[in-house]
Structures are given as C-alpha cells and as structure tokens.
Amino acid sequence: xxxxxxxxxxxxxxxxxxxxxxxxxxxxxxxxxxxxxxxxxxxxxxxxxxxxxxxxxxxxxxxxxxxxxxxxxxxxxxxxxxxxxxxxxxxxxxxxxxxxxxxxxxxxxxxxxxxxxxxxxxxxxxxxxxxxxxxxxxxxxxxxxxxxxxxxxxxxxxxxxxxxxxxxxxxxxxxxxxxxxxxxxxxxxxxxxxxxxxxxxxxxxxxxxxxxxxxxxxxxxxxxxxxxxxxxxxxxxxxxxxxxxxxxxxx
Amino acid sequence: xxxxxxxxxxxxxxxxxxxxxxxxxxxxxxxxxxxxxxxxxxxxxxxxxxxxxxxxxxxxxxxxxxxxxxxxxxxxxxxxxxxxxxxxxxxxxxxxxxxxxxxxxxxxxxxxxxxxxxxxxxxxxxxxxxxxxxxxxxxxxxxxxxxxxxxxxxxxxxxxxxxxxxxxxxxxxxxxxxx
Numbered sequence: 001x002x003x004x005x006x007x008x009x010x011x012x013x014x015x016x017x018x019x020x021x022x023x024x025x026x027x028x029x030x031x032x033x034x035x036x037x038x039x040x041x042x043x044x045x046x047x048x049x050x051x052x053x054x055x056x057x058x059x060x061x062x063x064x065x066x067x068x069x070x071x072x073x074x075x076x077x078x079x080x081x082x083x084x085x086x087x088x089x090x091x092x093x094x095x096x097x098x099x100x101x102x103x104x105x106x107x108x109x110x111x112x113x114x115x116x117x118x119x120x121x122x123x124x125x126x127x128x129x130x131x132x133x134x135x136x137x138x139x140x141x142x143x144x145x146x147x148x149x150x151x152x153x154x155x156x157x158x159x160x161x162x163x164x165x166x167x168x169x170x171x172x173x174x175x176x177x178x179x180x181x182x183x184x185x186x187x188x189x190x191x192x193x194x195x196x197x198x199x200x201x202x203x204x205x206x207x208x209x210x211x212x213x214x215x216x217x218x219x220x221x222x223x224x225x226x227x228x229x230x231x232x233x234x235x236x237x238x239x240x241x242x243x244x245x246x247x248x249x250x251x
Numbered sequence: 252x253x254x255x256x257x258x259x260x261x262x263x264x265x266x267x268x269x270x271x272x273x274x275x276x277x278x279x280x281x282x283x284x285x286x287x288x289x290x291x292x293x294x295x296x297x298x299x300x301x302x303x304x305x306x307x308x309x310x311x312x313x314x315x316x317x318x319x320x321x322x323x324x325x326x327x328x329x330x331x332x333x334x335x336x337x338x339x340x341x342x343x344x345x346x347x348x349x350x351x352x353x354x355x356x357x358x359x360x361x362x363x364x365x366x367x368x369x370x371x372x373x374x375x376x377x378x379x380x381x382x383x384x385x386x387x388x389x390x391x392x393x394x395x396x397x398x399x400x401x402x403x404x405x406x407x408x409x410x411x412x413x414x415x416x417x418x419x420x421x422x423x424x425x426x427x428x429x430x
Contacts, residue, residue: 043360061271
C-alpha cells in the first residue's frame with residue numbers, strides 16, 4: 001500500500017464523496033471502467049455510504065439539553081420552559097427595544113397563528129443573524145442537495161431569477177420543534193423566506209403582522225409559507241410565479 | 252437579551268442537534284455527550300466575540316470536538332491519542348495487512364448494504380477516535396473535506412486517507428460478522 005494521495009484506491013473515496021475535480025473524476029472513471037477491482041471498491045464504498053445514510057437521524061438535541069444550555073448562558077430562568085416561538089419573540093423584543101422600532105411582539109392569533117408567528121419569527125431572526133442563510137448560493141442545484149443529510153425532507157426549489165426574484169440560499173428553521181427547510185429569495189433590497197412543512201394544518205390565511213406579510217398555501221400534502229416585508233403585491237406575485245415554476249428535479 | 256446571548260442564540264443554538272450528534276459518536280454515551288455539549292456551549296458563549304461570522308456550523312463543531320477530547324482525557328483516558336498523531340502510533344502498521352489493490356475478505360457491496368444497523372453502529376464505535384470522528388463528520392454531519400481538515404487540524408490528504416481506512420475497516424468487519 002502506498003497510501004499516497006495519487007493511489008486510485010484512495011481517490012475512489014474522494015470520488016464517492018464528490019470531492020474530485022471534473023478532470024480527475026473523469027480520469028478515475030476511465031480507470032474504474034478498465035479495472036474491475038477499482039469498480040468493486042467504488043460499489044462497496046457507495047453501499048457503505050447508503051448503509052450509513054440509514055443511521056442518520058433528524059438533527060435534534062434532547063429538549064432537556066437545550067434547556068440546560070440556555071440556563072447555563074443565562075438565557076432563561078430555571079423552571080421556565082419557553083418554546084422556540086417564545087425565544088424568537090424575545091429576540092424580536094430585544095431588537096425592538098434596541099432599535100426603538102414601534103412594532104410589538106407577535107402574538108398567537110387563532111388557527112395557523114402560532115405557526116405563522118414562528119415563521120415570521122424565524123424570518124426576523126434570520127435577518128438579525130450574522131448571516132441570514134446557512135447555505136449561500138444562487139444555484140438551485142447547490143441549495144437543494146445542501147438540505148440532504150441535514151433534514152429528512154428535501155425542499156422544492158425553483159429558479160425565479162429571470163422574474164426578478166433571485167435565489168440567495170437556504171437555511172434550516174425550527175417550527176413546533178421540527179427542523180424545516182426555508183429557501184431565501186431576494187427582491188430588490190428585501191429578502192423573502194419560503195418555508196416548507198410536511199403536513200401541517202388548514203391552509204394558513206394571508207395576513208400581516210407588524211409589517212411582515214405572510215402568504216400560506218397547501219400543495220401535495222405540503223404547507224408553504226412565504227414571508228417578507230416587501231409590499232403585499234410583490235409577495236403575491238412571487239407566490240404565483242413560485243407555484244407555477246417547474247421545480248429543479250423536474251427539469 | 253444581551254448582545255452575546257442574541258448572538259449565541261443565532262450562531263450556536265441552531266447547531267445544537269449537530270453538536271449533540273457529534274458528541275454522541277465521540278463519547279459513545281448519551282449522558283457524557285450531553286455534558287460535553289453543555290461544556291462546549293459555555294466555551295462557545297465565552298468565545299462568541301471571537302467568532303468571525305464564517306461557517307457557524309463548522310465553528311460550533313470544532314469547539315465540540317475539542318471539548319470532547321479534553322473531556323475524554325480528563326474523565327476516561329489521560330493517554331487518549333493526541334490529535335494528529337495516530338499515523339505515528341499506528342503507522343502503515345495496523346493497516347499493513349491491507350493490500351488495497353486486492354483486499355482480502357472484501358465483502359460484496361450488497362452484503363455491506365444490507366448490514367444490520369446495530370451491527371454497523373457497533374463497528375463504527377470500535378474505530379479509533381480519529382477515524383471515527385472523520386467518518387462521522389463526513390457521513391453524519393455531511394461536511395466537505397476542507398471543513399473536516401480545518402476542524403480536525405490535519406491536511407486534506409490525511410482526511411482522505413482516514414476516511415479510506417475507516418471505511419475499509421468497516422467493510423472487513425461487516426464481512427466478518429456475516430460469516
């Protein structure tokens with residue numbers, strides 16, 4: 001065994017991990033076509049990767065651990081168990097105080113209201129974060145695979161750049177303690193978050209909370225939420241285009 | 252909330268699940284993993300001002316990883332192999348028997364694929380920690396080689412060879428189990 005980084009039996013690992021540049025990948029593919037031992041190694045690695053894929057769980061920490069951590073850094077008082085929406089709201093409150101904005105904390109209001117609040121809270125929190133997205137890319141073929149392996153569902157991704165809504169990236173939000181994918185689009189200087197939830201309740205209504213519009217709808221057993229502070233007409237246009245556009249895997 | 256806490260909520264908390272998953276694989280024990288994550292979060296909180304706004308997930312995981320090493324040395328094995336020295340401790344040595352070109356007892360791909368989950372988990376748990384962390388960062392956390400190299404403090408070539416060795420051991424183990 002040489003173990004050198006030009007050893008094809010090492011390179012085949014990098015190949016299976018999508019870590020080879022196109023030229024080297026092509027060269028290795030030729031060698032694998034000629035050498036059945038290399039091809040067999042590739043098959044074994046891919047089989048092992050699939051077997052390990054079955055080990056993956058949704059990335060969830062035990063709620064008790066989250067509570068302990070939040071207490072340890074003084075984010076919550078003992079014996080109080082605020083939910084994510086409450087935490088998002090408290091972040092909003094902090095922001096409202098610090099920038100002197102006039103809007104108030106979002107409050108639950110009827111059916112779909114709680115989820116809607118979380119969606120708005122996630123959007124606002126992302127705007128305040130160091131970066132509003134976990135993966136930054138305008139390429140739907142980069143954004144979509146990024147979600148694989150992080151959460152069990154892969155979101156529908158569409159390209160609306162030519163219509164004036166370029167894709168900026170994606171992030172993982174938490175709604176009702178479940179990680180869900182959110183896509184982030186840009187319209188002029190505003191960001192639009194599009195959150196996808198499996199299942200979910202009745203189609204959420206169109207509503208406006210503190211200057212943030214949300215539009216919700218259901219399609220194929222999936223509930224979608226679009227949230228932004230763009231004007232309502234623009235958000236409605238975005239939603240119509242998004243619903244009509246072909247998803248990336250359909251191309 | 253203070254600025255630090257807001258920042259902590261935005262930078263660290265979103266990755267708590269990933270942090271816990273990594274700690275579990277390193278400690279091989281749920282309650283120790285919780286202790287490690289909690290300690291790592293405190294470190295992250297204290298160091299939040301120094302976070303440079305690049306790749307929060309990688310930053311959090313590297314803190315968890317370093318905390319796990321200190322924790323395991325303190326509570327379990329003071330002689331836990333130092334970070335990047337496994338290749339010295341285990342020179343071509345342990346893998347000397349492996350002929351990469353014609354591996355002995357290489358099971359069929361189909362046999363590997365239908366390996367029992369519990370057995371696969373046990374085989375991963377048996378791996379030396381450097382191999383295990385590299386494999387977990389790649390297959391469970393889904394990180395690319397460059398980020399893994401940064402987190403584990405070794406060159407990308409070493410990441411590749413550790414992955415290869417880790418996988419080879421798993422394959423051989425899964426083949427053995429079947430007999």
